[in-house]
Amino acid sequence: MGSIQQIIFMVLSVIALASALGVVLSKNPVTSVLCLIVTFFAIAGHYVMMNAQFLAVVHIIVYAGAIMVLFLYVLMLMNLNAELEPQKRNWLKYAGAISGGALLVVLVAALRDASMPAMSTANNDIGLVHNLGMVLFRQYVVPFEVSSILFLSAMIGAVVIGRKED
Amino acid sequence: MPVQYYIFLSIALFCIGVMGVLMRRNAIIIFMCIELMLNAVNLLMVAFSKMWADAGRVDASSAQLFVFFIMVVAAAEVAIGLAIITMVYRNTHSVDINILNRLKN
Amino acid sequence: MINLVWLVPFLPLLGFLVNGLGRRSLSKSLVGIVGSGVLLASFVISLLIFFEVKAPGFSAQVVQLFDFIHVGSLHIPFAFQVDQLSALFLLIITGVGSLIHIYSTSYMHEESSESFARYFAYLNLFVFSMLILVLGANYVMMFIGWEGVGLCSYLLIGFWFKNNDYTNAAKKAFVMNRIGDLGFLIAIFFMITQFGSVTFPEVFAKAASLGMNNSVITAIALLLFVGATGKSAQLPLYTWLPDAMAGPTPVSALIHAATMVTAGIYMIARSNILYTLAPHIQTVVAVIGLATALFAASIALKQNDIKKVLAYSTVSQLGYMFLALGVGAYGAAVFHVMTHAFFKALLFLGSGSVIHAMGGEQDIRKMGGLKKYMPTTNWTFLVGCLAIAGIPGLSGFFSKDEILASAFGHNPVFYVLGLAGALMTAFYMFRLYYITFAGKFRGTHEQEHHLHESPAAITIPLVILAVLSIIGGYVGLPEVFGKNLLAEYLAPVFAPSVPFAVPHHLSHSLEWILMGISSALVIVFILLARQKFANYEDTGKESTGLGKALENKWYVDEIYDAIIVKPLYELSRFFRDTIEKAGIDRLVNGIGRGVQWGGQQVRLIQSGQVGFYIFAMVIGMIVLFVIGFLL
Numbered sequence: 002m003g004s005i006q007q008i009i010f011m012v013l014s015v016i017a018l019a020s021a022l023g024v025v026l027s028k029n030p031v032t033s034v035l036c037l038i039v040t041f042f043a044i045a046g047h048y049v050m051m052n053a054q055f056l057a058v059v060h061i062i063v064y065a066g067a068i069m070v071l072f073l074y075v076l077m078l079m080n081l082n083a084e085l086e087p088q089k090r091n092w093l094k095y096a097g098a099i100s101g102g103a104l105l106v107v108l109v110a111a112l113r114d115a116s117m118p119a120m121s122t123a124n125n126d127i128g129l130v131h132n133l134g135m136v137l138f139r140q141y142v143v144p145f146e147v148s149s150i151l152f153l154s155a156m157i158g159a160v161v162i163g164r165k166e167d
Numbered sequence: 168m169p170v171q172y173y174i175f176l177s178i179a180l181f182c183i184g185v186m187g188v189l190m191r192r193n194a195i196i197i198f199m200c201i202e203l204m205l206n207a208v209n210l211l212m213v214a215f216s217k218m219w220a221d222a223g224r225v226d227a228s229s230a231q232l233f234v235f236f237i238m239v240v241a242a243a244e245v246a247i248g249l250a251i252i253t254m255v256y257r258n259t260h261s262v263d264i265n266i267l268n269r270l271k272n
Numbered sequence: 273m274i275n276l277v278w279l280v281p282f283l284p285l286l287g288f289l290v291n292g293l294g295r296r297s298l299s300k301s302l303v304g305i306v307g308s309g310v311l312l313a314s315f316v317i318s319l320l321i322f323f324e325v326k327a328p329g330f331s332a333q334v335v336q337l338f339d340f341i342h343v344g345s346l347h348i349p350f351a352f353q354v355d356q357l358s359a360l361f362l363l364i365i366t367g368v369g370s371l372i373h374i375y376s377t378s379y380m381h382e383e384s385s386e387s388f389a390r391y392f393a394y395l396n397l398f399v400f401s402m403l404i405l406v407l408g409a410n411y412v413m414m415f416i417g418w419e420g421v422g423l424c425s426y427l428l429i430g431f432w433f434k435n436n437d438y439t440n441a442a443k444k445a446f447v448m449n450r451i452g453d454l455g456f457l458i459a460i461f462f463m464i465t466q467f468g469s470v471t472f473p474e475v476f477a478k479a480a481s482l483g484m485n486n487s488v489i490t491a492i493a494l495l496l497f498v499g500a501t502g503k504s505a506q507l508p509l510y511t512w513l514p515d516a517m518a519g520p521t522p523v524s525a526l527i528h529a530a531t532m533v534t535a536g537i538y539m540i541a542r543s544n545i546l547y548t549l550a551p552h553i554q555t556v557v558a559v560i561g562l563a564t565a566l567f568a569a570s571i572a573l574k575q576n577d578i579k580k581v582l583a584y585s586t587v588s589q590l591g592y593m594f595l596a597l598g599v600g601a602y603g604a605a606v607f608h609v610m611t612h613a614f615f616k617a618l619l620f621l622g623s624g625s626v627i628h629a630m631g632g633e634q635d636i637r638k639m640g641g642l643k644k645y646m647p648t649t650n651w652t653f654l655v656g657c658l659a660i661a662g663i664p665g666l667s668g669f670f671s672k673d674e675i676l677a678s679a680f681g682h683n684p685v686f687y688v689l690g691l692a693g694a695l696m697t698a699f700y701m702f703r704l705y706y707i708t709f710a711g712k713f714r715g716t717h718e719q720e721h722h723l724h725e726s727p728a729a730i731t732i733p734l735v736i737l738a739v740l741s742i743i744g745g746y747v748g749l750p751e752v753f754g755k756n757l758l759a760e761y762l763a764p765v766f767a768p769s770v771p772f773a774v775p776h777h778l779s780h781s782l783e784w785i786l787m788g789i790s791s792a793l794v795i796v797f798i799l800l801a802r803q804k805f806a807n808y809e810d811t812g813k814e815s816t817g818l819g820k821a822l823e824n825k826w827y828v829d830e831i832y833d834a835i836i837v838k839p840l841y842e843l844s845r846f847f848r849d850t851i852e853k854a855g856i857d858r859l860v861n862g863i864g865r866g867v868q869w870g871g872q873q874v875r876l877i878q879s880g881q882v883g884f885y886i887f888a889m890v891i892g893m894i895v896l897f898v899i900g901f902l903l
Contacts, residue, residue: 025187051217097189105182111901155243159250
């Protein structure tokens with residue numbers, strides 16, 4: 002069993018990382034968006050692997066279904082393509098890549114020796130809607146309501162900002 | 168399967184996001200890289216949730232709820248952020264973030 | 273009545289507040305009435321208190337108003353002590369003060385109404401402070417009054433503050449006094465640490481229990497004496513007093529002759545036990561007093577400014593008082609304070625009358641022959657001169673004689689030197705009198721036309737003071753003539769010293785001889801002065817040698833200037849130019865400039881390039897992680 006899970010993990014990880022690099026490196030913004038969607042699907046796969054089934058579904062609906070469509074919509078509305086893509090000077094690109102890599106090295110080095118409880122391969126049901134609903138509406142009712150207000154105000158804000166001045 | 172795998176995976180995703188932010192000037196791509204970073208964190212949350220649930224903690228599903236809240240915030244952010252980018256594009260016909268330094272005057 | 277003693281200083285304070293606050297709105301006559309009225313009322317109360325104190329069997333009373341300082345075991349009440357000494361001083365201050373206030377209403381009448389009120393406000397404040405000084409029941413209260421009179425002296429010397437010389441004189445007086453005040457203050461601290469108290473009875477009782485020649489008492493006595501030399505213009509701190517004549521003449525009469533400068537004598541007389549217990553310091557006091565008396569008298573011989581002569585005469589007379597204190601004749605010192613207050617106030621007011629008539633001229637070489645123009649001023653001034661010279665029968669004779677007799681008992685050398693000073697006094701006073709009032713007028717024609725006798729508000733105080741100068745001495749007759757009422761009256765104040773003092777008793781025949789010698793010599797010197805100056809002509813010749821040194825006051829001001837003032841100026845210039853400008857200024861400005869420069873450099877980082885900000889943020893994160901986790 003373990004080996005199958007590890008194989009799935011590896012495959013999903015490679016897909017996620019490769020498509021994430023695609024987001025960053027592709028010249029065409031539309032390709033970037035599509036790569037990002039692939040990454041999100043890979044991450045959703047990881048969620049399923051970790052018994053977060055409901056979260057995986059929500060993740061796909063919200064990210065891939067809503068947010069990324071919004072991105073794509075805006076991109077196409079602006080009619081951006083590789084030719085119009087603003088480019089940084091080369092040395093700035095290298096500096097960015099190097100500092101990002103340095104961050105990676107530092108973080109890995111920092112967390113390399115962290116000791117943590119191991120994950121078992123056994124299933125559990127913490128990710129079921131039933132459990133999540135219990136916790137959400139018992140412990141986190143107030144943050145939930147607050148976040149709904151946040152959403153509402155973000156919606157109003159988007160409308161106000163996007164309005165044509167007349 | 169050690170939880171370190173997930174930690175390193177999400178560090179890698181996060182750093183790719185950071186690199187994207189540093190290397191690109193297109194505001195929309197930068198935005199997408201931020202989403203990538205958020206998702207790296209979400210992934211880590213879920214991994215820890217699973218880890219603690221296996222260790223027998225009853226409140227482990229809280230971590231998954233935080234993922235929901237992060238999603239909420241990300242969605243709100245995208246709504247506002249894209250609205251702003253649209254406005255900037257409408258006024259400047261560009262999504263280059265360096266154009267925004269006009270604000271300094 | 274004793275319980276109402278607080279009214280005595282309170283009334284002048286009220287006058288100060290009314291005149292000071294209402295100086296823009298009150299009319300001159302109202303100001304004069306308020307200013308003089310409060311003092312007359314104080315005088316009446318003082319008189320009533322005096323009679324109560326004079327009654328036999330009276331012992332000192334302390335009237336406590338409130339707690340002034342109460343810290344730990346130190347307890348300083350705001351209290352007034354009424355005894356023979358303070359009651360006598362109350363009479364002198366309020367009595368002479370009232371006369372001088374009345375005199376001022378006329379003398380200062382040409383001032384604008386605002387500065388007229390300011391003048392009276394200061395004068396009332398001065399009287400208030402002086403009364404606090406003599407009434408205070410502890411050294412701290414005395415110090416409050418001491419500082420108050422110093423302040424008023426400063427304000428009144430510089431009353432015409434638009435004249436730079438006058439403000440400089442005021443500053444000089446203030447700084448000189450400050451040197452003395454420091455001594456007084458340290459003495460108070462000494463008392464607090466050594467005795468734990470500053471109230472008179474406690475300090476004296478504790479001092480008496482320490483016995484003779486105790487180093488603590490010696491130190492306190494010396495420090496108090498330093499304070500006294502400042503306030504009472506003794507060597508080496510006397511130079512401010514002649515310059516203090518810059519103030520209005522009534523001020524010179526009240527503050528710089530009759531009252532404030534006697535504060536030092538009051539203090540030492542009050543602390544008599546401390547001095548009796550420290551005979552070495554007593555000798556110092558006597559020597560300094562005698563030196564001052566001679567020194568100032570010699571300067572007075574050649575001065576040509578009418579007020580300067582009187583100022584040096586004051587310094588000289590104060591020297592006599594210190595001589596008396598130094599030889600243990602505290603009663604004689606207080607007696608001389610009283611008679612001196614009468615005749616020196618008289619002389620100053622008389623000189624004020626002359627200056628008033630001469631239209632502000634103070635140089636006696638330009639006067640002369642005023643006898644026929646100003647008869648009242650003339651005869652009162654003559655009385656004053658006779659009294660200060662020590663003609664038998666007038667007040668100055670008795671007090672000076674008592675001092676000289678005590679000095680003889682202590683040490684005949686003191687007597688001889690004291691007598692020499694007295695003869696100089698007779699000589700310069702009559703030089704002043706003859707040059708001013710005898711001979712013929714030497715001023716301009718216009719001045720001659722303007723000459724007139726002063727109004728009643730000026731002459732009445734003169735007459736009263738002249739009468740007092742004549743009869744004031746009979747309260748302290750020497751033993752050969754009968755009872756010394758004043759000595760008897762003051763005896764309780766000086767009683768604590770008696771067991772420690774060395775008595776000097778002169779035989780009656782010796783006293784007669786001394787009196788005879790001094791009287792005869794004084795008359796000889798007066799005649800000498802008459803012969804030399806009765807028909808004085810201003811030849812305009814420069815004096816040479818000793819005369820020139822005397823005219824220039826022994827060059828003391830110049831010496832002080834060279835050895836103290838100039839180096840201090842140099843030092844402060846060094847501090848200003850080098851330490852302040854080159855050091856502190858440059859440091860402070862350098863910090864400011866450095867911050868400005870740094871800000872300018874850092875400002876360039878704020879380029880507005882979002883990419884750069886993010887880049888910096890990531891670098892910062894890396895650094896933080898490295899510091900937090902890897903180091």
